[in-house]
Amino acid sequence: MDRGAIDQGQLxxxxxASLEAAIARIEKDGHFFPLVFELRANGIIHNLAVLELAPINTNAGVLDRLAELLKSRADVGKIKAAAIVINRTEDQSFMVHVRAPNYSKDVAIPFEITYKGMIRRRRRVSLGEFAASEAPNAIF
Known part of the structure; x- marks a missing residue:
């Protein structure tokens, strides 16, 4: 395994971690903005809070901007891998973009929401079948 590669267990x-956070956000709020997770060089997984103050370039989408942020962290060796989770409302699914020096896949996960309780309604997420596809790697 090359120096920058990480193993399947870490991936x-x-x-x-990223999928569990997405499920929790949907169950709590019913929606979320992209979630960003990184596997640090020390092996710890962190969720990043991203406050973007730069002017918006209409040519660069949210994923491009997050990839640019993560790339700078990967370039200096701060992170070994990253995951960005998107809530795709158009087809009620999550898309998890997982990137590492030796790995680059997008995983689509359809889900259904059911509601429980008469007075205090609670959301419950049920996942469908996962579908992974190769993807370009703009981070590593």
């Missing part, structure tokens, strides 16, 4: 932990 699985990063993916799971």
């Amino acid at each position: 699985d932990q990063l993916f799971t």
